[in-house]
Amino acid sequence: MKALSVLLTAASLLLPVSAGLADDLKVKITSDLASVTVKHNGKDVTIQRNQNQKNTIAPAYAKTSRPCPPFCIQPARIAPGVETIGELEVLDYLKRMSAGDDSIVVIDSRTPDWVKRGTIPGSINIPWTTLNISRSDPFTVTEALEKKFNVHSLEGLYDFSGAKTLVLFCNGMWCGQSPNNIKSLLTVGYPADRIKWYRGGMQDWSALGLTTVVPD
Secondary structure (H helix, E strand, O other), X not given: OOXXXXXXXXXXXXXXXXXXXXXXXXXXXXXXXXXXXXXXOOEEEEEOEOOOOOXXXXXXXXXXXXXXXXXXXXXXXXXXXXXXXOHHHHHHHHHHHHOOOOOEEEEEOOOHHHHOOOEOOOOEEOOHHHHOOOOOOHHHHHHHHHHHXXXXXXXXXXXXXXXXXXXXXXXXXXXXXXXHHHHHHHHOOOOHHHEEEEOOHHHHHHHOOEOOEOOO
């Protein structure tokens, strides 16, 4: 697996980070958190910030102006009951997943051409078109709900009692792909309190110099 960002020199760091190792990093995540090690496609990947203090945001996320529609600024609150979260919360969900919590799924809602440029370690790609009722079909939507989100269905009725907590993101606050996925999920009855939205997405992730990975 290639890392889209600069290769990390402390790839074996685990939480909690010892004071000595943490002190070796000049650019930490927080004052007492140097890195988070997560599982991505069965392999350990250490997420930390780029240590080159002259590093700049990836060109793919440097544009400030795209045509609206479709690239319109998204609201801070995408839907009632859906929590908007930031990087530290995403890292916490990734950490819990890697520790064995299978009740969480972190979802990159972008199309595969964007994912090839890099994604958040520990996430899986479910393009927004897969769950979009107008672009997909009921069988595809149901298959995703059952196989990936632990939703049960019987004769067209969904049972969300065991539904997983979903953390969705896309390219940033101007991207409509994860909001589209969220609205589609809410339309079929997915519990709003089990949906989390990382509004900043890849643009904010890149702006903070956090580790990304590209497909094998």
